[in-house]
Amino acid sequence: MNKDNGRVFNFSAGPSMLPLEVMEDVAKELTNYMGCGQSVMEMSHRSKEFVAITEEAEKNLRELMNIPDNYKVLFLQGGGTLQFSMVPMNLLKKSKKADYIVTGTWAKKAAAEAKKFGDIKIVASSEDTTFSYIPKVNKEDFREDADYVHITFNNTIYGTHYGYIPDTGDIPLVADMSSCILSEEIDVTKFGLIYAGAQKNIAPAGVTIVIIKEDLIGFAPVDIPTYLDYKVHAENDSMYNTPPCFTIYVAGEVFKHILKNGGIPPLNKLDIEKAGKLYQFIDNSKLYKCPVQEDSRSLMNVVFVTGDAELDKKFIAEAKAAGLVNLGGHRSIGGMRASIYNAMPAEGVDALINFMKKFEEENAK
Ligand SMILES: Cc1ncc(COP(=O)(O)O)c(C=O)c1O
Incomplete structure (x- = not known):
């Protein structure tokens, strides 16, 4: 628990912690955005205020990720899950073959x-x-004739991350970056399409960011639902229908906040320090074990177990009582998972390590 603001350290895999400063700023203008007499929640998505919010959000994301002009940035709905369908519907354009790497x-x-x-x-x-x-x-x-290759760059449930970008030659590479976007600098030109749900490193749930190379747009079959065609969104500046306005606004505030603090490199440095400390502690401990191979470990989702399912449950319950919440592993695998996205302060990781030390001493066999 952070004594200054009464907030717990929330290790949820998503939705997850957002920068406190951003939420406080959002709260200040919640009922009256920049003196216009309305909340962003109430505003027409066609209003000049909201169009400016979207344009600025896109501009700032482009700057943060160094997105080239020949890529479109789309703000869509449906989460990462809808991209599982939209990607093949739009990108299986010639051979109708695609290659997938399955990492979770x-x-x-x-x-x-x-x-x-x-x-x-x-x-x-x-x-x-x-x-x-x-x-x-x-x-x-x-x-050779695959229309695209698909990877999941960070595997939220298993705590793994690509330490390299696969070389696919001329085949477009598609990456699900839902749980690692904005945590490290990446070369966008190595990808044909990147997608990410917002609810981990960007904003509340509701918007999905799609960054797509222009030459991949326009190949969807005519009989697919209109909403599922990237071309429709690209041609309408993500305003084909009512977008998730409030989430886009918060995303824009997060982008501004990151830019103001030096962009992605300092965040990445902090992420490496936070995760490094935690992995080092786990590797040196007698009680906890990280099942992930060292060269594949995620900076965002740190998975660990005690090897005793009952003790894991006790750990999660006692951690919660100590203000360290949502440390349970995904319901499919159990154990523990500390999701330490960009907005998790270093103090949160320190508090977790201190708790783990104490728990280990109290439960030594
Ligand atoms: C890597 C990854 N991809 C996709 C999803 C599914 O995203 P959504 O719930 O936004 O559809 C998740 C959810 O946590 C995820 O972690």
């Missing part, structure tokens, strides 16, 4: 959804070790 539950779901639309090949998978690592792949592993 979300990657598996993405591949399963794509199978409804084309010839999908799982070219690599780490399921043999319960997704404890990121497989190494190279250009020769992909089908």
